Amino acid sequence: MVKAGISAPRDDDDDGQDGKKKKQDFYPELPGDLTWPLQDRLQVKKRIRDSGTPLGFPDLVFDAPALVEDFYDIAYEMSTGLQDMMSIVQEAARRMKNEDWMRFQEIPITNVHMDDQAVHGNYFATKEPTWRPLLQRPKKTKTTCVFLHIGTEPPSPQLG
Numbered sequence: 001m002v003k004a005g006i007s008a009p010r011d012d013d014d015d016g017q018d019g020k021k022k023k024q025d026f027y028p029e030l031p032g033d034l035t036w037p038l039q040d041r042l043q044v045k046k047r048i049r050d051s052g053t054p055l056g057f058p059d060l061v062f063d064a065p066a067l068v069e070d071f072y073d074i075a076y077e078m079s080t081g082l083q084d085m086m087s088i089v090q091e092a093a094r095r096m097k098n099e100d101w102m103r104f105q106e107i108p109i110t111n112v113h114m115d116d117q118a119v120h121g122n123y124f125a126t127k128e129p130t131w132r133p134l135l136q137r138p139k140k141t142k143t144t145c146v147f148l149h150i151g152t153e154p155p156s157p158q159l160g
Helices: 038-051 065-075 080-095 098-127 131-141
Strands: none
Touching: 038 080, 080 098, 098 131
8 A cells, every 4th residue: 555645854864064954845836935834835826926927026017927937037046136036025925914915016016117208218318318319210200110019918009
């Protein structure tokens, strides 16, 4: 008869360095610290998954969550800043009440992206002298210009 289950680490399982037992992660697909209860780790996974991106925040700028996921997969191991941010996001997803978690996700969108028009307009124009002429070239020269649009939705009618 075969029994399936999760076993505790054996006495002879150690890291080989200082003789301390390695803590085995029985759920490596779940985010969060190994010391967190399983229920907390499941909540974190659900909240981040429900955001539509692996960052825990919805992609309202480009509407291209697959691109965000590709970036995340490539950058996570190389970026300690991204790792630090994800630790904070996971801790927030673990500890916050639902209403607070929703507000946590809204704050970057309402406080950063609400200024996109100003950033992509006047701010870039003051920092990069070729920006304004580049954007105004089709209108001033009456020629067709091609711009790259990245996203899963077509550009707005104003840009189209």
